[in-house]
Amino acid sequence: MSVDSVRVGIDASLKPELLQGFPPEVVFVRVPEHPTEVLDVDFWILSFHRKNVAEVFGWLRGVKVVQSMMAGVDWILPWLPKDVLLCDGRGIHDISTSEWVLSAVLATLKRLPAYRDKQLRGQWRGWGDSGDELMDTGGEHPEQYRVQCDDLSGKTVLIVGYGSIGQAIEQRLQPFGVNVQRIARTARLTPEVHDGGSLDTLLPLADIVILIVPLTDATRGMIGAAKLAKMKKGALLVNAARGPVVDTDALVEALNTRRIFAALDVTDPEPVPADHPLWTAPNCLITPHIAGSTPQFVHRAYRFGAEQVKRYLAGETLENLVSDAGY
């Protein structure tokens, strides 16, 4: 059923340039950071970084749709009434997050964090020349020459969580000549995707393990000590999903024994406290949950928001609907 107008709740500070794609039937309702009066809103577009979403929601009246700009909605599900439609940001992070994953994989293989550390000390020295950092990884005959950096070519990459971002990651890996393995909740063919039960079988074969699952009861703590122990010596664990998917204590232990590499954009706890052992664990690269946050992403997000509002006005089914069973 189509409607004649829609009250769209947006951030009070949102710049007008981001609203250009919205249709004329929209009445924008600016939602302040801390509302002091009840606001009538049909379609609420959540901002990216808002911490007090549940509090703000309490001031909104008549909300039919909540549109998240994040791919994960684990932070919304607990407080959102069941009769409000929830749409996630699936697709709008594909470019920025898959690019971050490629950057994390390549930077680790090329040992860029270690070279950055040497740069800060004014040291022109190959990784293979520093006994303290040497791991006997990389290639069939690593003892033949000093390993200064490693190839991505020929590696086996396991993508755990083969959704929209997972596919974007595979697409960008394709020219590097890697062997890609895929895991998702539901197994399927073309391309071959294994179900979660295959994790134990596939982990020991992978040189690079990329986590890009949503945070659910099934994925919380998915990678603990037993799973980390199954990883190849010298393999790389990339977490671009959610911090609690990995058991942080077990990861710190695995890193401290110099068995594996890690690259994390998300952590548990998040932020990482200043004195946490994760900061100094060897062979680990940490970025502060910024993988998706490029300036272009913001524009992609609001273009998608405008399309969703048009669908709402036309009475069409919305995209990216989160069903409480399916998520």
Add this chain to the structure above:
Amino acid sequence: MSVDSVRVGIDASLKPELLQGFPPEVVFVRVPEHPTEVLDVDFWILSFHRKNVAEVFGWLRGVKVVQSMMAGVDWILPWLPKDVLLCDGRGIHDISTSEWVLSAVLATLKRLPAYRDKQLRGQWRGWGDSGDELMDTGGEHPEQYRVQCDDLSGKTVLIVGYGSIGQAIEQRLQPFGVNVQRIARTARLTPEVHDGGSLDTLLPLADIVILIVPLTDATRGMIGAAKLAKMKKGALLVNAARGPVVDTDALVEALNTRRIFAALDVTDPEPVPADHPLWTAPNCLITPHIAGSTPQFVHRAYRFGAEQVKRYLAGETLENLVSDAGY
């Protein structure tokens, strides 16, 4: 004209596993680091890191072919007699060097060096939150949101030196949705390659400039103050060619004014002395000439060497011949 046997000069320390691909007609001559007697060698395979190649060559008798494993042969041309055939390592670096270039580009866009520095200080803080490091780059409306990292998607990439490695770089850039411009010594079509004269026109349009030219009289000092001034504010200069292609003083100055980013695997001087201002220039990532040096590369190199020796035995034209005019 085919020959019955060939004396192949190799490093004294070379492991036998690298020699498996050579034909039975080969007699290997182990060339010590500092020869003390004359050695008869038809086909000399230069090792990678040998510094005293001219001295060693003085001890070799009957050399018809010198096979370099490096793509650049600027370090061989000055002392090699004109009647000795010189073959370079074109092709064998394609994978490792193009991968390093992608890692340098993505790491810079995602601000990984800056995040690594924050990690060392135990700081969970976005790039956009650090006033000291902020450059107003990234996207159409960088003022809208804090720039935590940038997209590769949509960028214009200028590849200066469109040979074998340049093509491998473009191939790996392809899924990222970038606009690639190409420069080589000789202009050509399909794909469109501009000649060196187009550098001034193309530099101001590029978000990312990748140098992968050989070092010749024409390329020495190619990127000086005037060229750097033509680069876009916030653009990235990647040097995977040879250090002297860029004027280091001019680069340090451009970096210190925070106009551009740089990622360097090669420098001038090389190594960079401990107290050189390049080490501390802002927005610059330095690796110590390791881009090509992966363990797998060594195997690729000797497989190629074996193929060249087979061609020599069969009297076929060798690949990768360096003509003194053409280089």
